[in-house]
Amino acid sequence: MDLHALTPLMFNFNKNYSRLHPTYNILSARFGDADRQLAVVKEKLTLIHPKFKINSVYDHYSLEGLDIFAHLFTLLKTGRTVAIVSKKFFSLSDTYGVEIIDDENQAFILALVIVLDQILYDKVY
Template identity: 35%
Template sequence: MKQKILTIGTSSYTIKDKQGTPLYKIGFKTIGLGKHLQLTDYNTGKEYYAIKHVLNPLGLAKYEIRQNDRVIADVKRKVKLLGLGTKFTVTSKFGTYKINGKFRSRDFKIKKDAQLVATISKKFFHVHDTYGIKIENGQDVPFILSLAVVLDEVLHD
């Protein structure tokens, strides 16, 4: 997953496979308050998921992942003592997920029922924000990629 560091107005970025073939596109929409993103098929434009930043009074990150205008997942950031690491809880139609990682190293693990389902690693020394994402077999790939997009958004806020 590669993202431009500075974007002005509406923008998008592309998610590619290991061979560099574009598979998905992340598009930004400006609708009201908060950020709205769409994960679509690169070739057909079919929307898999919409991602909405929900503003809350405490300033903690909360996102909704939607499919066909229905909320199918809530992603909430948890505060860790002394700022040691980053943790998210995801409540979804697929089950409950935990995302844990170290902010400085930019390495994260996504687990469902204590089973590893994906790892996300930021690649350093690139002009663009670039992430390597390994998703285990049997997972809803666009959904896991949506979680990676939320993680990237929170790291940039």
Template identity: 40%
Template sequence: MIKERFFDIGDDYDITDEHGTKLLHVDGKVLSLRNRLIIENLDGQELASVHRHLISLRPTYEITIGGQKAAEVKKKLFTPFREKFTIDVPGPDDLEMKGDLIDHEFRVERGGRHVAAVSKKWFRVRDTYAVDIVAGENDLLILAGVLALELALSRKDDD
């Protein structure tokens, strides 16, 4: 689960397991032009980050893991009634997030194979995503991809 913190300044989230045990913290940098989010372990060490590219033709977010560029998340243009994002990783193993704009239900696929399901809970005061990742997948990359999705959707709401 990715849950937005209610009384924090900025976009801060806690990432928990299915039992509610906190696993990671997401620190949203309030005054950042690039909509930067830092994923930290419980000791406060940065594991990954997500930030928006300032200049691009379509919404694009960069994911870094361990200080190295791991992927770019790009929103596909001209997808009526659906949201579609590509998680472009180095090499041939790109991921694709496809979702229903109304229900906020997304499916993450690699080469047509299901690797994760993402569901945004509608009736909550805070933004909450349930993320179910297939065993053996890169959890941190997929969680960062979901955070990029949230940044893109919340930015669209502001426009």
């Protein structure tokens, strides 16, 4: 029996304060694979629209169509759309619609959206 296959995908998140621009890490919390770095998310310094550099073991990601309020954007993986993310304007808590395209790693995409939410809205990650 493959215990690795039965273990649900789990993630840990942390923020590295040692750089000029904060770096956010997505780490594996899976049994036998704990603390392996899966992705690094860096926020680039811009005046109007937030921009990110996202590198992961799955490939390079970028955001497109990020408006000033960051309520709708497309997540691209090496230039190909892999998810469309929308945040509801009027809700008591952060409520998202995330449409994940094709056979992408759904758990990882959702973990990435959680980190982006923390960066864009909460600023207290």
